Amino acid sequence: MSTTAMRTIASAMVMWAAFLATGALAQAGDNGTVVEEKTKTEPELLSQKCQPNENNEFVFKVNLWEYQYEVEGCEGVAPTLEIKRGVEYTLTQKDPTNWFHPLGLAYYPDGAHDDVPELEEPTPAECDEDQFKCNPGEGVKQAPLYCIGGECETYEDWNNGTVSGLDVYEPAFQIPEDQWEEAVSDAPASYSVKITIPEDSKTKEFYYFCHIHSGMSGLMVVTDPAEDANELVTPLASDYYGAPPEAFDVQCGTYDNVTTFNVDKDTYCPGMTFLCDPTGTPFSQCMEAIDCKMNYEMRVKEKETNKLAVFMEQMIPHHWNAILMSRIALKHAMDSEGFDDEDLNVPQLLRNIINVQMQQIQEMEGWLEKYSEPTVVCPAAK
Incomplete structure (x- = not known):
C-alpha cells in the first residue's frame, strides 16, 4: 500500500491524546448536548x-x-x-x-x-x-x-x-x-x-x-547513541497523527471528523433522521452523525467499467460506520443491560468489529489505488 493510502487512514483515525491549555474536552451538558470545557494546563499527551x-x-x-x-x-x-x-x-x-x-x-x-x-x-x-x-x-x-x-x-x-x-x-x-x-x-x-x-x-x-x-x-x-550514530533521512511526518479532534468527536469516542456531520447535518443529509424518536442525548447525537456520514459517503458515482470498485467505494464507509458504532458503544453503552452477558462477550465482539474491519478498509484502499480512479461523492439528495 502506498504512503498516500496509509496517511489517509492514519489521519482519519488518529488524534493527539490531550490538548494544550487552550484546548477543549467534551462533556455532557444538563440538557444532554455536547459542550466544551477548558482543560488543565498540561503538555500534549502524544509521543511522551x-x-x-x-x-x-x-x-x-x-x-x-x-x-x-x-x-x-x-x-x-x-x-x-x-x-x-x-x-x-x-x-x-x-x-x-x-x-x-x-x-x-x-x-x-x-x-x-x-x-x-x-x-x-x-x-x-x-x-x-x-x-x-x-x-x-x-x-x-x-x-x-x-x-x-x-x-x-x-x-x-x-x-x-x-x-x-x-x-x-x-x-x-x-x-x-x-x-x-x-x-x-x-x-x-x-x-x-x-x-x-x-x-x-x-x-x-x-x-x-x-x-x-x-x-x-x-x-x-x-539515549546514549554512538558518536557516529546514523541520522534518519526522513523523520516522522508532522501530520502523521492527524489533527486534534473537536469536542464532539471526543465525546462520541469516534475520532473521525464526525463533528461536521452533526453541525451541518441538514446540508449532508437534508430531511433525514436515522433514529426514530431520538432522545437528543450525546449517544443519540453521535449515532445520528455517523449514520449521516455513512449515508453521505456511500453516495458514489457509478463506474460502469469497474463494478468491483463501486462495491469497495461503498463498502469502505459502511465499514467505517461499523467501527464508529463500536467505538460509541464502548464509550456510552457499557452500563447497558447485557453488556456483561455470559454467553456473548460484548467487549470482545466490539473489538473484533473494529480491528478486522479496519484491516479490510486498508486492503480495499490499497486495491482502489491500484485499479480505480478517485472516488467521486455525489451531492446530497434534495
Missing part, C-alpha cells in the same frame, strides 16, 4: 517520553478509540520509548486489546506497510541506500526476537518458521480472539518481543509499528 519498568519491559496495550499503542505506566498514546545500548528490552503484549496488533520494529514508520527497512538479521541491503542510511554497522546484529509462551527465537534460528519468529508470531494474532486471550491468560508473558541495540550499533532512532494496521507507529530512541 516513556521509560521501561524495573524489568526493562514495556507493557503494551491498544487504545481502540484513538487507534494507537499505549504503554503501561506512560502517559498518552504513541509514547516515545527510551532505551540504552547493550540492554535487552522486552515489549510485552499480554493485554487483550493487543489482539490483531502484532508489534514490529523498523527504521522508519510503518515498516512493511510503507516498504521501508525493518530491523532484521541480516541487516536489509536497503539500509545502505541514500534514501534510508540506516545500516547499524558491519556485523552488528539487531533484530526483534519474537517470543510465544515464553519460548523465544534466537539469531541462530531467526524467523525460520519453527520457533516463534515473525512468521509464527503474526499469524498467532489473527486466530479467534477468545483463543488468543486464552493463551495470554495461561502465560502472562505469552506474546512478547525482545530487542537489544548492541554497544557498537550506529542506530539512534527507530520505530515500533503494527504488522497488520498502518498508522500506528511510535518512536524508540537510544
Whole structure:
C-alpha cells in the first residue's frame, strides 16, 4: 500500500491524546448536548517520553478509540520509548486489546506497510541506500526476537518458521480472539518481543509499528547513541497523527471528523433522521452523525467499467460506520443491560468489529489505488 493510502487512514483515525491549555474536552451538558470545557494546563499527551519498568519491559496495550499503542505506566498514546545500548528490552503484549496488533520494529514508520527497512538479521541491503542510511554497522546484529509462551527465537534460528519468529508470531494474532486471550491468560508473558541495540550499533532512532494496521507507529530512541550514530533521512511526518479532534468527536469516542456531520447535518443529509424518536442525548447525537456520514459517503458515482470498485467505494464507509458504532458503544453503552452477558462477550465482539474491519478498509484502499480512479461523492439528495 502506498504512503498516500496509509496517511489517509492514519489521519482519519488518529488524534493527539490531550490538548494544550487552550484546548477543549467534551462533556455532557444538563440538557444532554455536547459542550466544551477548558482543560488543565498540561503538555500534549502524544509521543511522551516513556521509560521501561524495573524489568526493562514495556507493557503494551491498544487504545481502540484513538487507534494507537499505549504503554503501561506512560502517559498518552504513541509514547516515545527510551532505551540504552547493550540492554535487552522486552515489549510485552499480554493485554487483550493487543489482539490483531502484532508489534514490529523498523527504521522508519510503518515498516512493511510503507516498504521501508525493518530491523532484521541480516541487516536489509536497503539500509545502505541514500534514501534510508540506516545500516547499524558491519556485523552488528539487531533484530526483534519474537517470543510465544515464553519460548523465544534466537539469531541462530531467526524467523525460520519453527520457533516463534515473525512468521509464527503474526499469524498467532489473527486466530479467534477468545483463543488468543486464552493463551495470554495461561502465560502472562505469552506474546512478547525482545530487542537489544548492541554497544557498537550506529542506530539512534527507530520505530515500533503494527504488522497488520498502518498508522500506528511510535518512536524508540537510544539515549546514549554512538558518536557516529546514523541520522534518519526522513523523520516522522508532522501530520502523521492527524489533527486534534473537536469536542464532539471526543465525546462520541469516534475520532473521525464526525463533528461536521452533526453541525451541518441538514446540508449532508437534508430531511433525514436515522433514529426514530431520538432522545437528543450525546449517544443519540453521535449515532445520528455517523449514520449521516455513512449515508453521505456511500453516495458514489457509478463506474460502469469497474463494478468491483463501486462495491469497495461503498463498502469502505459502511465499514467505517461499523467501527464508529463500536467505538460509541464502548464509550456510552457499557452500563447497558447485557453488556456483561455470559454467553456473548460484548467487549470482545466490539473489538473484533473494529480491528478486522479496519484491516479490510486498508486492503480495499490499497486495491482502489491500484485499479480505480478517485472516488467521486455525489451531492446530497434534495
